[in-house]
Amino acid sequence: MNPIEDISTGSASSHRWFGRRRLAPAASAGTIREMLRHEIRDTGWPYQPVLPAAPIALPRASYAQLFRLTAALLDLVRRAALESADTTGGRLAAYQMPPSEHQLFADDQFTEERYADMVARPDIVIGPDGPQFLEFNVSAAIGGPVETHCRLEVWRKLYADEEGRVPFSSTDPFAVRAGMFRALSAELGVAPRVAMTGSARDQKVESTRYFDLEAEYFNNVGLTARFFEPEDLHQAWDCPPQLRYPLGLRNFTIPDWTELGIDTAPVQAALDHGCLLVNTQTSTFLSSKLTMGLLSEGRPWMSAAERALVAAHLPWTRILADRRTTMGNRDVDLVPFAVGSRESLVLKSSLGMSGQQVVIGNQASQPAWEAAVTEAARAGTSVVQAFVEPRSCRLAMIADGADEVHDADVAPVFGPLLFGGRPAGLFSRFFSDGTAGIVSVMRDSADNCVVAI
DSSP, X not given: OOSEEXXXXXXXXXXXXXXXXXXXXXXXXXXXXXXXHHHTTTSOOOOOSEEESSOEEEOHHHHHHHHHHHHHHHHHHHHHHHTTOSSHHHHHHHTTOOGGGSOOOOSOHHHHHHTSSSEEXXXXXXXXXXXXXXXXXOSTTOSSHHHHXXXXXXXXXXXXXXXXXXXXXXXXXXXXXXXXXXXXXXXXXXXXXXXXXXXXXXXXXXXXXXXXXXXXXXXXXXXXXXXXXXXXXXXXXXXXXXXXXXXXXXXXOHHHHHHHXXXXXXXXXXXXXXXXXXXXXXHHHHHSHHHHHHHHHOOTTOOHHHHHHHHHHSOOXXXXXXXXXXETTEEEEHHHHHHHTGGGEEEEESSOSTTTTEEEGGGSOHHHHHHHHXXXXXXXXXXXXXXXXXXXXXXXXEETTOSSOEEEEEOOEEEEEEETTEEEEEEXXXXXXXXXXXXXXXXXXXXXXXXXX
8 A cells, every 4th residue: 555645635824845745644543643652652741631643744846945044044043143342251142141151162263163063953934935944043952853753663664664764765864963973083093982962850750761672873973972960970070081971962951951950060060071962062153143143244255145045935034123114115113013923923032942032923912012122122132033833744644532533724833854964854843733833842732753755
């Protein structure tokens, strides 16, 4: 039986970019549900009452476009962030970074800049004119790699024929990240030994499976890898030279550890003793929403082609302050314009995760919106961004306790994973009832990996 089927109908908000074919479910609802939950077990991933019955399948051209655009725009994001000032101190001041971000920098600024964007994942929706980049997450602590690996393991088992072939293509994040560390060890002339740095306390579980999955994969493909809680990280450098870990994955964020009361001093000690943890702390400037504002408004060094790329795929975004700027072909006073354009704008703090510090104008009252915009303009560390109405695709879904699969039109937020500049799999999140909004793993959403057919 051909697992690829045509989609004859869809919602009014569907888009031709998604194509007209999809993968049919390859097993019963109960089997798929059990396999998906078993594979993601003990990782701290939130319980999801509704699960996908198949991967999201895109035409090869659409799938490839997301990675091509991600690589090009990430290069512009990097350039915009680094040219904001000549030094780390200057950038901290230019971005008005909170004191919590004034730490964990390597002594060598070239090292800081060179390895700031090794791991990245933008958030993309499909608007009326195609892919729209809502933000860039430039950090090794991004969600997606483990989740995509686990989902992909299930789909490969379900769709493989007798010879192990599957009717789709997708890259495994762990394979690409292993290649990234091999390349790094060769570039630096060090042993391919990788310290997976994080904390199970981040995952809200006692199990370390979230980190062990990737470490075990690395060990099986010729790298030496070990997971370290921060209290144990001294063992990565305070040992005989041949047992040291010169490389590492920085799988945490400072705000998360601060909230949990986890001391970052062991990480600083590892950096001081020559362990390169990627991404470097300079990635905080690349992740800032202010960088999106700089790019959207245009930088003097951008070529005409780069400006056209940004105009086509970044929603209009401006750093919010009491100033004049452009909107289309007209000049506007930014704060009054933002206050009066609630229905068409989104307010975002420069830093934030999981949809926090975001106000969608059309979901707020006018007084609340005006107060939020006025306060943000005074602080100068937020952006306003044009709201993008996302388009949908049809996906087979499985509800809790259901014996049958049902179809739903969902509006996915795509997260192309880019490791060391290479495509590393495609993560997606969406509301299972098809609604749009701030999609976060902590807000009753569903997730899936995305494949090409």
